[in-house]
Amino acid sequence: MGMLEAITLSVIAASTPLLLAAAGELVVERSGVLNLGVEGMMIMGAACGFAAAFFTGSTLIGALAGTCAGAALALVFALLTLGLAVNQVATGLALTILGVGLSGLIGAGFVGQRIAPAPHLFLPVLIDLPGVGRILFGQDAFVYGSVLLVAGIRRFLFRTRAGLALRAIGDNPASAHALGYPVLRVRLLAVLFGGACAGLGGAYLSLAYTPFFVPGMTAGRGWIALALVVFASWRPLRLVGGAYLFGAVSILQLHAQGLGLGIPSQLMSSLPYLATVLVLVLISRTRGTAGSAAPASLGTAFVPDR
Numbered sequence: 689m690g691m692l693e694a695i696t697l698s699v700i701a702a703s704t705p706l707l708l709a710a711a712g713e714l715v716v717e718r719s720g721v722l723n724l725g726v727e728g729m730m731i732m733g734a735a736c737g738f739a740a741a742f743f744t745g746s747t748l749i750g751a752l753a754g755t756c757a758g759a760a761l762a763l764v765f766a767l768l769t770l771g772l773a774v775n776q777v778a779t780g781l782a783l784t785i786l787g788v789g790l791s792g793l794i795g796a797g798f799v800g801q802r803i804a805p806a807p808h809l810f811l812p813v814l815i816d817l818p819g820v821g822r823i824l825f826g827q828d829a830f831v832y833g834s835v836l837l838v839a840g841i842r843r844f845l846f847r848t849r850a851g852l853a854l855r856a857i858g859d860n861p862a863s864a865h866a867l868g869y870p871v872l873r874v875r876l877l878a879v880l881f882g883g884a885c886a887g888l889g890g891a892y893l894s895l896a897y898t899p900f901f902v903p904g905m906t907a908g909r910g911w912i913a914l915a916l917v918v919f920a921s922w923r924p925l926r927l928v929g930g931a932y933l934f935g936a937v938s939i940l941q942l943h944a945q946g947l948g949l950g951i952p953s954q955l956m957s958s959l960p961y962l963a964t965v966l967v968l969v970l971i972s973r974t975r976g977t978a979g980s981a982a983p984a985s986l987g988t989a990f991v992p993d994r
Contacts, residue, residue, distance in 0.1 A: 695939060696823055700831060701897055703935025705730070705889040705906075707834045709913035710920070710927055711841055712885025717917055718845060719878035720858035720985035724780025725765055726886045727910025728787020729758040733890030735791035738798055738901040741894075747806045750895050751830075751888060758887015759880050761787055766879040770872050773989040788904070795901045806830060806896035830892045835928070837885070842924035854878060858983030861990040871990055886910065908961060915964045922982060937963045 709726050716723050733754035741750025765783050768774040806828040814825040845851040854874055857864040861871045889909070894901045912934055920926035938960045 693819065693822060697826075698939045698942075699932060699936045700823070700827065701935075702938045703932045704831050704834050705892045705897065705909055706913050706916060706934055707838065707928065707931035708830070708889035708892060709886045709910060710916040710931060711834070711837050711924065712882035712889075713913055714917050714920070714922060714924065714927060715841060715845075715854070715885075716878050716882035717986055718858045718922060718983055719854050719875045720861055720983050720988065720990070721769065721875050721879055722776050722780065722987040723762070723765055723783075723879060723882060724777060724914065725761065725783025725787065725910075726882075726913050727906055727908065728784035728791075729761045729883050729886035730787075730890035730893075730906045730910045730913075731791040731904070732757040732761050732787045732794075733887030734894040734905055735795040735798075735890075735901060737887075737891030738803065738894035739794060741803050742798060742801060745803075747804075747895055750803075751891050754887045754891025754895075755884045756887065758890065759884040762879050762883020762886075765883070766876050769989065770875055770879070773991055776987050776989070784910070792903045795903060798901045799903070800900075802900045803895070805899040806892075828896050830888075830896055833888075838924045838928055845924065855983070858985060861985050865990070865992050871992060875990075886913070889913070912960060912964055915968055918982075919967050934960060934963065 709730055713723065713726055736757035737750040737754025740753030741747055744750070761783060764786075765779055768779045769776045808826050808828045809832070811825045815821045817825070843851075845855060853864065853869050856867075857869060857871050857874050865871045890906060893905055893909075898905070916927060916930045916934065919930040941960070
């Protein structure tokens, strides 16, 4: 396997959890809700997914457990922000702290344990194609699922009436409510979907990317996923490019360390996060404001008239 092929496979693996989590958060923000708890939901998905897979020996059950864990934490967020109109920013930050703490408690007994990684697709003829065989036909189900997820979200948002309703609610919930759309119900479903995607992204880390669990293994990927949504201007197809760009930065800094360039490893490890800040600054300068393309009601509570 050539060096370029190996790097490409590594970039795809590093980008998949970002794409899964960011895709779910894109739907959440399109509905007008800002959930900053993506990091907490991802680490909960990693812990619960690994625990389920360890006891059952099934990657599928582990993925389902991680998905449910993320959705459960998102339900707590929804009850507070949609049911009680608590500040979304404060609740999201608290959700991250809660997720990190709970994941450490759940995963404490699994540190040092290993499981079989998620199986990869193996097509005897296609996988042997030079250059693209292993890249296109040798991935695991998480990778293919992430691409299908983005395609499905794009179709839902721009090709269905339900997607149009969700975008209308994100732009003007009062008008949407006046037209008879159930604003709180739609936002609840969007938040649960976003939590499930974040949990699945976390489960990928402990089931496929590195088939073991360590506390804090998300390493800030939830925050990068949040930045990716802004980077993509809340558009699904741009999200794919952004996720693979940030995944490439994460992998290339590892290869740069291996080449012995004499740059401190701590500085190299910070490159993905420096890139996140740089991208947000560039977006802010080109648009005048980083949130100019965001749904108009993003982050604001909605209390319907009784």
